[in-house]
Amino acid sequence: MINTGVALLGIIFFDTAGSAVSPHAYGQGFQAVLPYMIGIAAAVALLAQLLQRRPAPSKPAAR
Known part of the structure; x- marks a missing residue:
C-alpha cells in the first residue's frame, strides 16, 4: 500500500x-504534491488516535 502511495505522489510530481x-x-511539482502529503499525514494522525491503548501496568503492592 505504501508503494502505491509513493508511486501516485511521484506520478503527480x-x-x-x-x-x-x-x-x-x-x-511546481512540490506544490502539486504538498496538499496530498499533508492530507495523508493528517489522516494517519487521526487514525492513530483510534488505536487501542494498552492498560497501564499495575504497580506491585507496597509491603
Whole structure:
C-alpha cells in the first residue's frame, strides 16, 4: 500500500514538473504534491488516535 502511495505522489510530481530540469519545475511539482502529503499525514494522525491503548501496568503492592 505504501508503494502505491509513493508511486501516485511521484506520478503527480513528475507530471506537474514535466521534463524540465529547473528549480522552478521542481517547485511546481512540490506544490502539486504538498496538499496530498499533508492530507495523508493528517489522516494517519487521526487514525492513530483510534488505536487501542494498552492498560497501564499495575504497580506491585507496597509491603
